[in-house]
Amino acid sequence: MSQKVLLNNKEVNIILHRLACQLIEKHTDFSNTVLIGLQPRGVFLAQRLKLILTKDYNLSNIKLGLLDITFYRDDFRRSDKLHKANSTEIDFLIEDKHVVFIDDVLYTGRSIRSALTAIQSFGRPAGIELLTLIDRRFSRHLPIQPNYRGRQVDAINHEKVLVNWKETKGEDAVYLVNN
Amino acid sequence: MSKLSVDHLLGVKFLKHDDINLIFDTADHFKKVINRPIKKVPSLRDITIANLFFENSTRTKLSFELAQKRLSADVINFSSGQSSLNKGETLIDTVNNILSMKVDMIVIRHPKAGAAKFLSNHVDAKIINAGDGAHEHPTQALLDSYSIREKFGEVKGKKVVIVGDILHSRVALSNIFALQTQGAEVMVCGPRTLIPKYINKLGVKVETNLRNALEWCDVANMLRVQNERMDISYFPSTREYSLQYGITKDLLDSLNKEITIMHPGPINRGVEITSEVADSNQSIILNQVENGVAVRMAVIYLLASKI
Numbered sequence: 001m002s003q004k005v006l007l008n009n010k011e012v013n014i015i016l017h018r019l020a021c022q023l024i025e026k027h028t029d030f031s032n033t034v035l036i037g038l039q040p041r042g043v044f045l046a047q048r049l050k051l052i053l054t055k056d057y058n059l060s061n062i063k064l065g066l067l068d069i070t071f072y073r074d075d076f077r078r079s080d081k082l083h084k085a086n087s088t089e090i091d092f093l094i095e096d097k098h099v100v101f102i103d104d105v106l107y108t109g110r111s112i113r114s115a116l117t118a119i120q121s122f123g124r125p126a127g128i129e130l131l132t133l134i135d136r137r138f139s140r141h142l143p144i145q146p147n148y149r150g151r152q153v154d155a156i157n158h159e160k161v162l163v164n165w166k167e168t169k170g171e172d173a174v175y176l177v178n179n
Numbered sequence: 180m181s182k183l184s185v186d187h188l189l190g191v192k193f194l195k196h197d198d199i200n201l202i203f204d205t206a207d208h209f210k211k212v213i214n215r216p217i218k219k220v221p222s223l224r225d226i227t228i229a230n231l232f233f234e235n236s237t238r239t240k241l242s243f244e245l246a247q248k249r250l251s252a253d254v255i256n257f258s259s260g261q262s263s264l265n266k267g268e269t270l271i272d273t274v275n276n277i278l279s280m281k282v283d284m285i286v287i288r289h290p291k292a293g294a295a296k297f298l299s300n301h302v303d304a305k306i307i308n309a310g311d312g313a314h315e316h317p318t319q320a321l322l323d324s325y326s327i328r329e330k331f332g333e334v335k336g337k338k339v340v341i342v343g344d345i346l347h348s349r350v351a352l353s354n355i356f357a358l359q360t361q362g363a364e365v366m367v368c369g370p371r372t373l374i375p376k377y378i379n380k381l382g383v384k385v386e387t388n389l390r391n392a393l394e395w396c397d398v399a400n401m402l403r404v405q406n407e408r409m410d411i412s413y414f415p416s417t418r419e420y421s422l423q424y425g426i427t428k429d430l431l432d433s434l435n436k437e438i439t440i441m442h443p444g445p446i447n448r449g450v451e452i453t454s455e456v457a458d459s460n461q462s463i464i465l466n467q468v469e470n471g472v473a474v475r476m477a478v479i480y481l482l483a484s485k486i
Binding site for chain 1: 182205211212219220223225481483
């Protein structure tokens with residue numbers, strides 16, 4: 001197994017600030033916008049962005065929810081593995097709100113498709129956007145593209161993009177792993 | 180662990196502690212789902228489930244059907260009263276005919292003990308036992324334990340007394356297995372005639388005095404007297420049973436601690452439990468019903484993942 005650094009600590013930090021600024025450009029004071037981190041791996045990115053928006057850009061009242069897509073997946077009974085559910089924590093209404101889905105890596109687009117179905121259980125949003133740290137180009141199974149992307153990566157199928165966060169792995173970094 | 184160790188839910192006896200934990204963790208998520216504005220997930224949209232009830236049921240049947248619909252499964256229902264069984268068809272023939280309609284899972288309630296196990300040996304579908312004679316009623320015991328876990332945080336170390344007709348009760352047997360697997364202490368309480376002879380082999384305490392039992396326990400699970408399963412008289416009169424083994428508000432208030440009251444339903448108000456107790460703050464009877472849907476969703480979802 002070999003691995004190559006795609007983004008180091010400093011680069012991740014710069015990208016997070018850029019993504020935060022792009023969100024502010026579009027959503028200004030976030031009064032009608034909610035951030036939804038997709039379980040399990042989009043949660044750290046979402047929490048980090050919320051922290052930057054609150055601390056560095058003095059935006060209060062950023063609403064952040066967590067969405068689990070386990071029961072909405074399209075591969076139930078089609079893979080050997082049964083995905084363990086995570087908690088969904090959305091304690092506000094999303095009716096007529098601008099929703100921003102946040103996930104670490106956009107690959108086939110199937111998780112986002114599941115999330116689009118799952119979010120309907122919480123109302124009809126005014127619109128949904130997608131923010132991802134890594135966009136794996138040429139890997140899509142569905143016509144889904146991000147509105148905000150950290151870095152675009154050309155990876156071939158057996159390669160894996162690994163995102164490490166300080167909270168769990170002690171460092172902010174993105175690797176391309178070749179199995 | 181993310182998969183059950185069993186392919187069918189025939190009884191709690193066959194479940195490991197990890198299986199029960201997995202069912203409860205999954206049920207936690209489904210409980211949130213059924214409290215949302217849209218109470219449905221699409222997981223089982225390509226699964227067909229047949230509910231075969233060869234015995235009367237209200238709560239269990241509705242609860243299973245709702246759980247299946249909340250998971251987006253297609254559901255067909257069958258009750259023995261309106262069926263060809265009355266024309267002499269055997270159980271296997273009836274079920275095989277239903278299976279040729281491409282059914283993936285069967286929920287069966289039957290008056291004979293072992294009916295679910297028998298089916299699992301002979302037909303190609305996942306089987307869930309919804310009560311077989313006086314043997315087991317696994318989903319009821321699971322939802323009872325789940326409700327105790329919800330109330331106290333864990334089942335381990337809790338003292339639970341099952342009161343009433345232990346002899347004819349599948350709920351009692353499944354509860355004993357479930358509670359013991361999770362490390363709870365179990366006592367049964369009732370008239371000697373309604374306590375089975377082999378009870379000591381199950382490792383439970385036996386008490387014939389209701390007050391003593393209630394003083395000991397954290398939770399009392401009150402069972403109904405199953406008149407329909409009694410071929411002889413086991414106690415002199417319903418009134419006498421009620422005086423000896425019925426739980427009243429006065430009795431509850433006279434205890435030196437606050438205990439939690441459960442009942443699997445249907446309640447015979449004024450016999451094993453008075454209305455005041457059933458509707459009191461100490462009763463979690465309606466929580467049990469709500470939890471029943473979430474727990475059954477979890478069981479169906481986890482078994483369906485193995486189809």
